Amino acid sequence: MKVFPYRTLAGEVALRVTAVKQDQKDLHTSVFSGDERVVALHQVERDDWTYARIGVTATLPVKELDEGPWQDVSVVLVLTEKATNARTTAVLRPRGSDNAEWTGRIRLWRAAHRSQAELSVSVVATVDGVPGRIIGGSEDNWVVDLTARTPVRRRELQINEVDFATGSEEWLRPFKDAPWIVETSGDLPTVHLNTGFEGVSELLNSGGAPLERAVRDMLATQIATDIWTAVFHSAVSDLELDEEGNPEWPGGWRDAVLRGMLSDVLPGMSGIDALSEIHARRRESSGWNELQPRISYAAGRRAKVARNLGTAIRVLDASQKASKA
Amino acid sequence: MDVGEDFGPWLARQLRLLDISQAELGERVGLTRAAVSAWITGRAVPREDMMRRIATAIGTDPGTVHTRTTDAVTGRPVSWYHRPAHKDGGREFGNAAAFAFEADVEVLAREATQNSLDERLDRTRPVRVRYTLHELSGEPLARFRDAIGWAYLRPHYEAAAAQEQKVGRVIAEGLRDMNERDRLVLLRVDDYNASGLTGDDYEDGRFAAVVRRQLDSNKSDDGAGGSYGLGKATLWAASRLGLVLINSTLSVPHEGRTARRLIGRLDLPWRVVDGQACAGPAWFGEPDTVPGSENVARSWWAEEETVERLHLTRENDEPGTSFLVVGAHDVASGINEHTASDDGDEDESVQAMHKKLLIALANNFWAAMTSGENTSPLLEASVRTLRNGVVVMKEQRVDPRLVQPSRTRALKAYFDGRTVDELTEIGQVAMAKVPLKVPAVRGHGKVAEHEAVLLVTAAEDADDGKPNHMVTMRGSRMKVRSARVPDLPLGTNSFQAVLLAGHAAGADAVEADRAEAFLRASEPPEHNKWGQTEELRATYSPTAHRRIADFTRAANNAVRELVGKRKERSEGGPKALRELLGLDGAPPAAARGGGFPTILDLDAFVDEAGAWQIDAEVKLPLRQDPWVMNPVARFEVRSGGRPSVGWARVVAGANCEFVDGALRFKAGARSATFTATTDVSTHPVRAALAGLIVDLQKTKGAPA
Amino acid sequence: MTDKPEPLPDRLALLSDINAVKHIGMGVRSGRENPPYIELGRQVTSLPDDDVRLRVEPVRDLIDDVMHLYPPAERTRADAWLAPRLHATLRLTRREAADEAMWNHLALAVAPDYLVWRHLPAKGKDGLPPMVSASRFRGAHYTQGFSRLWWAAELFRNGADYAPAVVACGNQDVLNTLLRLDIIDHRPTAQAMIRLVADGVARTGREVNALATVANAAAGTLLYDVLAEDDDWYGDALEAWVAGADSAPVVSRRRLPDGPADDPVSAPAVDTLAERFRELFQDAPVRGRTAPPEG
Known part of the structure; x- marks a missing residue:
């Protein structure tokens, strides 16, 4: 206050x-x-x-x-x-x-x-x-x-669809076997989707049948979990300390990521307490490993694992019943 | 010479009034019945000396016979005439037309004002409409009741109120309100520079349309937007006594006269009074002498004093009509329902109606009231409120800009020729032409192309109606519809659009007459949209409504063009993935732990020693174990880390104690307080120079 | 120690973080290993060919000279020499300088040997060999080994005059503390603070920190932009300076070069704020300072 x-x-x-x-x-x-x-x-x-x-x-x-x-x-x-x-x-x-x-x-x-x-x-x-x-x-x-053509706030992590092997971004070449790569530098973290990786783009853009949608959403969840985990680690690792050795809120997207995920990683703590705690654990390596499952959990919540997995299981179940009937 | 009525009709009426036959008059002036008949039928006019003899014969002066602007004899006393019940025994329990409307001053304002607009006389000047709310009580109320012959009416009201039907209940409440609370609200609607109620008492004409018939619309204007005569019923609907008195100044003389034509009309359900069954309506006027209409109350030319007593005095002799709604109420707002009895609430009821009228007039007629530098408005409207003749709320001119700032600005810019082709600044008004192809009537002739005017401007911050809507108008800038413009790109600036079609597009708009007629034919009786109607199908063709659809589509396209075409964002990636990457969309923390102690309120000041004195209120989440927290003070900075400040003193208040530098809150408590003073020697800068932030932080090493 | 890159790239290019990071390992940071120069050459995104400012040679010459001019023991003093000359050689706009990928390239592919020379600590931590902090290779504008110098020159120069930037870079505490504050984005504020440093009012690390805290906290309640109004900045001087890169001679090793001919900061504005900061600073408690310094 x-x-x-x-x-x-x-x-x-x-x-x-x-x-x-x-x-x-x-x-x-x-x-x-x-x-x-x-x-x-x-x-x-x-x-x-x-x-x-x-x-x-x-x-x-x-x-x-x-x-x-x-x-x-x-x-x-x-x-x-x-x-x-x-x-x-x-x-x-x-x-x-x-x-x-x-x-x-x-x-x-x-x-x-x-x-x-x-x-x-x-x-x-x-x-x-x-x-x-x-x-x-x-x-x-x-x-x-200065980069936008339409006056709309950019409120999401960015997605860049590019062929890693042949695209203009030469630095992506070494990753041409990967379906996606998360980049956490820049104004906003970006996930580069490899259009050269056959089927990924098509699958993510598919619609139609419930089964198809369920698989699509599972893939999206998988990628998103990866992204949220990566951006959380990136945000935590870039923390600056003030004169008294306390971590400062980093600003920008890192702030949004930390504020959004810390309450799941370290529940029951105020934001600043959680920030101090996570910084201390990471620096001292004590309790940092133990925190990894909580980070996965927080990333999974952002990626809506429970919802999308639940839907997929229901759809599979229904299609099995249908094929037996 | 300003001569009144034609001699024949005038003389005929004098004879009826005096109950003298044509033969008898002939005898008195020494001529045959045939000669008198020739005068009455207009085949002949008496000579000068004969005029004088006629004057003597009917007991008046020659001047009256000459000018014929008054009757030779004083009229019979004004009284109530109740229509006898139908011979077939049919009963009606209230005016069917009045039932189409709820008693709602907003509806009344809309319908009555639209009628005034349609009757505008001098088309170079606005028609002026004034609403007066007048609350009567005590002596003034008693006088008014005498003036309307309450003694004769009362048995009729009591009979009507005793009935169980809806109208009966409304009347019963109205009577109770008047009798128990000794008050009556009169709502008067005046218009000036309007036609007035011209025409005969019974034959086709404005007077008969309003006073005698319920579903007749006798409109002088092709662009008329009134509800086929239904509109006037709102006047009666707004009276909980079903009573409206009328005073009209005519634009065209009737019976040689123009000023103070009075009539009253009462709508009651079927009733039996003194053994006599009455059908429904009753009229307040002079008993007629015309054969076939004997004793029917007809309009009369009233004395100034009578007009005064009936609260119907008009402010000048400009043509127009005054309607006095007796016992005005407003069901829609619940106002006037006798829920309260103290004076304060009565004040509010009339004042609330006053405000409601102002808003209703502005919302419905902002366009007609808007003027340009060289364009006068079509309408001026005002509202005032009196109590027993004393002003309670002074006359307020309705200012359309207050309620509709953006749309008014759009219209004004159009009148003044200050529109632009492309919007580059908030506040500008962009104009485009929207074509309307008007088919020929029943396929004969050529299709005409009308150009409607589309105006678009940014919506004001002030809440002036729903943003991103297009208001369509025709005629005397009558609003037909307001609809959201579909398919707008994300991030479009809020705007208001106005589409002026037909006569509303202006005097020099191409093919305005044909467009006006076409659009009017495409309106349902509610006048609230354009589309397929029976009339459209019959007058034009079964497919004519497609022109309307084309027109609407073209208008929406033009709006989208003016507010800016946007390229859809190509970046963004697959939707399924994008949805999971929102930075703001953190799911709410799962319910566990229930949060942490926070400072809910903080009073703070810098004392004379330069230290911050704080008084904090803490909110504690429910927990079995006691919370232990450190109060931490920091100085605010522009950027980067905030320097912390030490405490000189911390004093625990309610539900906590201060132990070992930490606040230990009582287990189970939900709130606590403490006060503290900062240690000046730890201030990195004088307290007066920086903001202070106080938080509660976990004590290091304490159990989580 | 790290070797000068071989082959040296001809032109500055962009090296994305994700590719930079993998090369900033213990071997490179401790100077025991060279970055894989050839592999790096394949991972960059090139910039327009026709821009003379992007030639590596003039920059690399500066690096060679600075390492030659200053003995390792005096390497911190090298910042004040290098910062204005790097700025005047590159002639970048802020728009261009804000791209960290270019500084990554400079750090790994053009002059990693300089970073090791300049930033290798004497002792290692936790039993590890001495290592250059990874943030000198890739990091924020106030920590990265090259961008901190460029931004110090940019933010503290007074129009074409780099002298205040030289003062700023002559004191590591100024570079480490002031450079990260948002308040110095207001030119008169930056100049006023440098004046107090130049006048010796704030000299030691603690004094500079105290000054920074005072000015930063007071900026939470005072809008310096109103107390000391700066003149509007116009982009044409910078544009001309950038365009002049083609014909500009090599920057002088002895004299201080000229920066873009922006209008100098309003002198009354600097006076006002300097006076204000002096007062605030005299009030401020500074650890180790017994009495306020003579004003």
Whole structure:
């Protein structure tokens, strides 16, 4: 639970993108989505753009602001990307008479960004004589995705279907015998599915008969179990320690993986306790081996082993009965 | 010279009123019956001196005979006329048309206002509609009851209320409400710049359509959207006493007059009063003298004072009609049902109806009320509430922007020519033309191509109806349907779309008349969609409805085009696998352990010594063994590890003790409290500069 | 010790993590084994042929020179020399530098010998031989042996002036502590902190850590971007610098090269924050410091 030594805003600060311009061209509003809070900047037609200019409107809880102890309120738009350590800010200006809506725009230089930038807004004011205090900000931030063509949030681990033997990704050649490979580096972990491995792709994309579907889902579960196990280990092994030797939450997908699986690996512990525990066990190698079955269990739950296996058994059972009858 | 009625009909009526025969008048003025008959049938007009003699003969001044804007004799006293029961003994227990509608002020507002729009007189100006809620009690209520002849009505109401049928119960409740709580709500609907109830009392015309007939729609406008005359029944349905009084200023003189044409109509079920069986309706007016209609109450030209007493005074002489719904109630909201008896609730009931009217008007007529820089609206509407003549809620003009900000913006941009072809900014309005192929009537002639106007704009954050819907309209921008646009790609920005077809597309739209007629023919009586109807099949062809389907499809396509075509994501991989790889989709932790102690609430401040003083409330999951946890304080940072801060003091509160640097919570307790003070010497930075985070962590080495 | 790669690749390329990791074994980390250079050559993804910035030779020359200029005992000082010159030689955009696969390639296929020279500890742990941490070969931008230098030069340079980056790289605590903080992504904040280091206000590891903690914690409640507004950054200077790679001479070994001619950081903004940090820092408890240093 967090507290501040001064009063902060309780009301919601909402941020929305209202227009996007790329170089000199106004882009259609369909390049961004208010529901998904994503701006998709990858245009098939042109990949040599220099900058994008993003127009926004922030909505403030104006009644609370008027009644509160804050002076010199300013609203700052912040564009950051972890991968490039980029940080750009722009001051928004109030529109209309009640100062509820603040508008402005920010420029995103392509040379300074790589994949996904985050767009947020901070409300800053003088409180008790101290200027520059952060008194609030947007909770639901926007993602500016330089790699996406459609403004949809990427919420899954990625799947890349490629022929390991002949595809453009030469580094996959050594794995040409494998049906799939999990890669945990990059923005999001990726499972590379080997289309050169006969039948895997077809099976995963099949549908139709219950038996066929059951086999398909079993294979998907098998791959997913593999992926979740790999990403969990990867997330645990990359933990950074703070000055006091405690592990820090790693951020990004690793955070999501750890938060989602730790409660199954080490049940009954708060997130930070579980993180400390798993780090200690791994570092000291004591109790780490004993934890492996729990990691398998957690990965299996994410991969829905129980459901898909149960379905497969029922389907097999039914088809046997049918063939006997 | 402003001359009133034609001489013949005027004279005929005077004779009836005075009960003088044509022969008798001839005798008094020294002429034959045939001569008088010639005047009455209009074959001849009397000369100047004869006019004077006629005046003397019927006991009036020559001026009255000249101008013929009033009757020579004061009318017979206004009274109630109850229609006698059918001779065949058939009984009706309430107005069938009124039963089509629940008593709902929203429905009333929709139907009555649509009627006003359809009757708009000067097409360059808006029709103005005003709703007045007026609650009467005490003396003002008594006066009003006298004015409507309550003494004569009462036995009829009591007879009706005694019946077990639905209408009887409603009336009984209405009477009880009025008698026990001494109050009555009048809902008045006025329109100005409308036709008014023109025409004869019994013959075809607006007056008879509204007052005499129940299923007649006598609409002057081809684009009329009213419900085939069913709409007016909502007025009676909204009265729990079944009573509506009417005052109309006519746009076309009747009997040489225009102002203060009054009539009242009551709809009660079959009843027997004083041994006399009454069919249902009753009228409040002047007993007629026309042969065949003797004693039937007909409209009369009332004195200003009478109008005043009946709460029917209009604010000026602009044509239009005032309907006074006596005993207005609103079943749909449960308002006005006598569930409470204190004054506070009565306030709310009228005020709630006031608000409901505002919203209903805005939701149904936002389009007709929208104006552009050089385009006046079709309609202006307002609502006010009075109690015994004193303003309770002052007159509020209905502002469509408050309820329908996006759609209003779309329409306004269209009027002002500020639409764009492609949306590049939230707030813009994109326009496209959608073709409608209108087949020829019964296959004769050529197919006409109408161009409907499609407007698309981003939905406001404010909740203005369901997003991603297309509202279709025709006529006087009457909403026909609102439907979700299908097959939108994931991530589409919320939008609102408006499709203006037929006359709604504007004065210069191509083939608007034919499109309007075609679309109207494709509407069911509810006017809530376009599709196959009997009329469409009969007037056009059995396959004409396909044009409508094509039109709808084209409109949906155009919307999708404007909100942006999206390439479906090609990446993503097999669905069966993708479903298992969601980062957010962690299954809920299986029920075991039941969680861990957490800080539920934290009060904290920095004291004078610069230390944080905290007061924490802890939530404990149920467990047999006691929980042992360390309270841990850290300073918040922008990124990376948070430096921890030591405690100068920890004081256990409810359900816990502080032992060996850890909080030991009482076994089985569900909550606990403690207070603590941080050790300033361990602060990496002054407390005033950083946020503080307090957590409970497992004591190292403690049993899990 | 690790040998210079033979054959040396002509051009920088991308080496994915999954392929890099398998070569970062104990033999390579301890300098007893060379990475399999020929096999590595087959596992890379090549980059466009026509980009002069990707030639390996100028980079490799720098590596050879730095190992020649600094005796092993003074190898930590080599960072301050190498960082600006590596940055000025590669002329990368941040977009390009954010690709860790390129740094993997540099670490394993171009200059693993440098990493062993620079980062091999004197003693091993747990009875194992001394080994370079695997994160120097493949790791985050603030730990990987080459990207930490590039990012230090990028984040601490003041426009074209690498001098503040030299200060930053001259103090290992700055590199290890400040480089990982998000607050230095705001240019005036980075410059203000370097000024305190240059002025000797924060010198020792503990002092630098305390300064970092103070500034990082205060950034939880203060928005430095408002207290000390930076001018807008425009991409054209960087673009010109990248385009100029074709005609640029080899970076000087003696003089400090020039970076991209971005506008220098607003001086008043740096002054404001430096003053602010100085105050905060004087308040802060620093272990081993008895009295606040003279301001």
